[in-house]
Amino acid sequence: MASDLLTIGAAGAKAARAALDVTAHNIANASTEGYIRRTARLEELAGRGTFPYTSDISLSGARVGSIHRNADAFRQAEVRRTGSDLARSDKDLAALREVEAALEDTAIFDSVVEFEAALQQLSNDPVDPALRAVALARADAMAGKFNIAAQGLDASVDGLHFDARSDVARANGIGAELARVNVGLSRAANGSTDKAALLDRRDLLLSELSTHADSTAEFAGDGTVTVRLGGAGGAVFVAGNVAGTLEMAVAADDTLSFAVNGAAIAVTGGRLAGAQTGVVSANSFRARLDTLADGIVQTVNDAQGAGVDLTGGAGQPIFAGSGAAGMRMVLPDGSRIAAAAAGAPASSRDGTNLLALRQAVATLDPAGGMNLLLFDASALVAARTLSNEALGTIASSAKIVLQQQAGVDLDTEAANLIRFQQAFQASSRAMQVASDLFDTLIGIR
Known part of the structure; x- marks a missing residue:
């Protein structure tokens, strides 16, 4: 015969050793990112006998046909x-x-409420310089808050x-x-x-x-x-x-x-x-913030221009600029707040125009507009958070399924180590038996 027990045993031992190598390689790369478990595919070695024993089957053991990756394309x-x-x-x-x-941390809502409260306090004593100074300080703080929020959105x-x-x-x-x-x-x-x-x-x-x-x-x-x-x-x-x-x-x-x-x-x-x-979301909220800022500037300046200040002069704009980033307080001092109606003398205690200013601001309702802006931002974050959690669960499940199919399971590899070790030992024993038979044949006289 073209093959014998020694050849078969040697082939089996070689194949088992290769399978052990693949198993050890899997264990070594169990934590390697992207590693796909390998499997040694064993093939039978067999053929026809040689002349004149062509009808005999030649058994030659096994070999490693290929190293297979347990990958699943789907x-x-x-x-x-x-x-x-x-x-x-x-x-x-x-x-x-x-x-x-950017919208919440700048506390724009609070600054708008404080500006409206300062105007209300000023109406109690329209000529009080301290109350006028507070009103301008609140206006300046509000403009600064809008500036900071715009900068945050830009960032x-x-x-x-x-x-x-x-x-x-x-x-x-x-x-x-x-x-x-x-x-x-x-x-x-x-x-x-x-x-x-x-x-x-x-x-x-x-x-x-x-x-x-x-x-x-x-x-x-x-x-x-x-x-x-x-x-x-x-x-x-x-x-x-x-x-x-x-x-x-x-x-x-x-x-x-x-x-x-x-x-x-x-x-x-x-x-x-x-x-x-x-970017689209940031632009949308930025546009709404700009609209709110422009509304405050236009409303306050229009009402201011309809009255006279403590010097008897026509009211000048309190704010200048456009948009949340450009909004700024420009009135030089509190005496220039036009609290009195047009035609009133200097130092008049008349608060008619201040009342009109307050009513115009109340009609615009910047605090309500800012509150709605904050609510929409928070609601959108809450909705996207729920969606994100769902997508995270789906992605995690897909990874787990792939890992179960293609990843390295140490328990399975440990079992393979024992299985291929026993196969190697059995093939080695076959070679030992072949050697013993050969020695016996040699010893026959």
Whole structure:
């Protein structure tokens, strides 16, 4: 026969040792990010006998046919999709919380209430210089609060721009690395450990890319991947050994747009999509804050211009500028508050125009407007928080399912160690038996 017990035992021992090596490799990489559990696939070695015993079966043992990765393309795609949704939600929620903080922490609502209270106190004694000074101080403080809130919203938008640029740079880095991995995959032998390591790296990069922007992956038979950004119909970002360039543009209104090699894409997932919606939300609240500030400036100045101050002169504007960022108090001193009606003499105790000013402010209701603005911001944060928690649960579940299928289970690997060790020992025993038989045959006279 073309094979014998010694050859079979040696092949079995070699295959068992290779399986032990794979098991040990799994255990060593149990905590390695992106590692997919390997399995040694054993194949039977068998063939026909040689001439003149061609009808005999030649049993030759076993060998390791390939190193298999326990990867599941569907589960991996689910992890990428849910991770992309969660990354978008995380970024959007973080932006909304910054908007909420910019509006709440500056205490604009309190400053508006204090300004209205100062006007009411002044109506008790319209010529009191201390009350006039307090009213102007409250007006100046209110304008300052609006300025700070506007600066906070601007800083939030600037932060979103900065983070988005970082995400774009990292996405381009991932694209370049995926192109290099594609080159390695096209050259690596199927079933080899080198190819398995490259496939792990490919999948890890795809997962990270999905946290920056929604992407779709198309896999070739050799493991190389073609990546599109912006959904299944988006622009090709990686193809073969060529990686495109993701670009970001900032419009005059601070909104963001993206393109791959000049072709516009609609980003709906990942941190970049969250940055887009975050800027839109910040702009919306900024516009409402500007409207409120402009309303106060217009209302107060109109009422002020209808009366006369303590010098008998026509009332001058208390505020100047436009928008929350430009609002400022410009009246030089408290004596210039036009509390009296037009035509009243200097130092008049008449408070008719001050009453009209208070009524105009009450009609505008800036405190109510600011309260509504704060309520809308808080409600939006609360709603997005619930959505974020749900997306987090979904993404976590997808990761757990993938980990159960593709991750390393130390209990299973420990059992494999015992199983393959016993197989190795049994094959070694077979070789020992073959040696004993050979010695017995030699000893026959």
